[in-house]
Amino acid sequence: xxxxxxxxxxxTTLIARSNPKSVIAEQYRTIRTNIQFASIDRNTKTIMVTxxxxxxGKTMTAANLAVVFAQQGKKVLIVDADMxxxxxxxxxxxxxxQGLSNILAGNQTLQESVYETGMNQLDLLTCGPIPxxxxxxxxxxxxxxxxxxxxxxxxxxxFDTSPVLAVSDAQVLGGxxxxxxxxxxxxxxxxxxxxxxxDLLKSVNTKLLGTILNDREKKNSNFYYxxxxx
Ligand SMILES: Nc1ncnc2c1ncn2[C@@H]1O[C@H](COP(=O)(O)OP(=O)(O)O)[C@@H](O)[C@H]1O
Ligand SMILES: [Mg+2]
Numbered sequence: 669x670x671x672x673x674x675x676x677x678x679x680t681t682l683i684a685r686s687n688p689k690s691v692i693a694e695q696y697r698t699i700r701t702n703i704q705f706a707s708i709d710r711n712t713k714t715i716m717v718t719x720x721x722x723x724x725g726k727t728m729t730a731a732n733l734a735v736v737f738a739q740q741g742k743k744v745l746i747v748d749a750d751m752x753x754x755x756x757x758x759x760x761x762x763x764x765x766q767g768l769s770n771i772l773a774g775n776q777t778l779q780e781s782v783y784e785t786g787m788n789q790l791d792l793l794t795c796g797p798i799p800x801x802x803x804x805x806x807x808x809x810x811x812x813x814x815x816x817x818x819x820x821x822x823x824x825x826x827f828d829t830s831p832v833l834a835v836s837d838a839q840v841l842g843g844x845x846x847x848x849x850x851x852x853x854x855x856x857x858x859x860x861x862x863x864x865x866x867d868l869l870k871s872v873n874t875k876l877l878g879t880i881l882n883d884r885e886k887k888n889s890n891f892y893y894x895x896x897x898x
Contacts, residue, residue, distance in 0.1 A: 682759055684735040685787065696736045699849075699880060703733075706877040707847055713819045715877065716827040716845040718838040718869075720861040722753070724853040725882035730828040731759045733849070738790035742823040745782065747793045749827040749841055751802035754795030756828050760785055767796030772810045778817055791822070802830070807840040815844050832865045842874035849877055854884040 684693040703715070717730035727750070734746035747768060748756035757764040762783050770776040771793075783792040799805055818825045827845060829838040842848055848869055852862055869876060 682731055682735060684732040684739070688739065693732075693736070696732045699733065699878070700736045700740065703847070703849065703877050707875070710846065712846045712875075712877070713823065714815060714825045714827070714845040715847045715849060716749070716829050716838065716841055716874070717849045717851060718829040718832050718842075718865075719851040719853070720833045720857055720865040721831045722834065724831070724857055725851045725880075726750070726831075727755045727759060727828050729849065729851050729880055729882065730826055731756060734790055734826045735787065737824055737826070738787050742789060743821075744790045745793060745818055745822040745825045746790065747818070747825060747827045748795040749806060749837070750830045751795055751798055751805065751837065752830045752835060754798065756792065757794040760792050762792065762794055764794045764796065767794035768814070769796035769799045769805065771796075771814055772805045772808060773799070774810065778814065778821070803835060803837045803840050806837050807843065811841075812844060832868055833861055839868055839872050842869055842872040845874050847877040848874045850879045851882050852879060853882045856883070 683690055684696045687693060703712075717726050717733065719726045730746060734744050738744045746756065748754045748764075749768060750756075751769065754764055757767075760783065766776060766781055768781070771778060771781055778793070781793055781796070783794065785792050805811065815825065827841060829841055832838045850862075850865065850869070866876065
């Protein structure tokens with residue numbers, strides 16, 4: 669039986685759902701538009717959200733992007749492919765008793781494992797029990813088959829991932845995902861880490877659809893704007 673679990677920040681971090689008229693929700697919609705432009709000449713159905721290190725906003729970004737794509741009418745599956753530190757279940761106030769790892773181990777089907785989210789167009793696949801060999805599982809034939817099945821059942825599949833520089837999982841998954849969104853955290857992610865991450869992502873078969881500068885202070889917006897133009 670699936671049970672509900674409370675989480676302290678589930679509401680605030682899914683702001684695109686709880687407060688769709690907010691400035692932040694509007695920014696997620698702008699990112700959605702930019703992703704659509706970046707993938708205009710191909711029908712991108714699989715997108716992974718990643719970043720160089722931990723705590724930069726991958727999970728928050730992935731969850732909110734899934735919400736705004738679903739609000740647009742797309743049938744979306746969001747998948748927790750961070751098999752080191754799964755967190756999507758907390759955002760959606762679910763437990764992590766079952767999920768992707770069960771499917772990859774051949775113990776469960778996609779239909780048996782997905783959660784409803786309260787939004788018609790959005791389903792959630794949590795990580796499930798943490799396996800001992802995440803990168804092996806993410807690069808497996810079973811993963812490839814799971815992605816094919818997910819693409820048949822959904823318009824868009826969004827993956828939350830582990831940090832690129834910590835482990836090879838995101839790179840491995842990048843081999844299966846048509847597009848990648850790179851999240852950087854303002855005043856936190858270092859330039860060299862960003863460069864290294866982009867280089868690593870370039871070496872796999874995924875298109876960098878865009879980079880999100882997360883947590884940028886509003887008062888600095890002019891500074892960044894002018895700094896860029898120099
Ligand atoms: N723009 C932001 N403003 C405020 N808090 C944020 C912001 N982005 C991320 N956080 C918080 O920072 C923490 C790490 O974010 P998370 O999305 O879990 O990062 P990651 O998945 O990259 O490890 C979470 O507690 C999240 O709520
Ligand atoms: Mg995360």
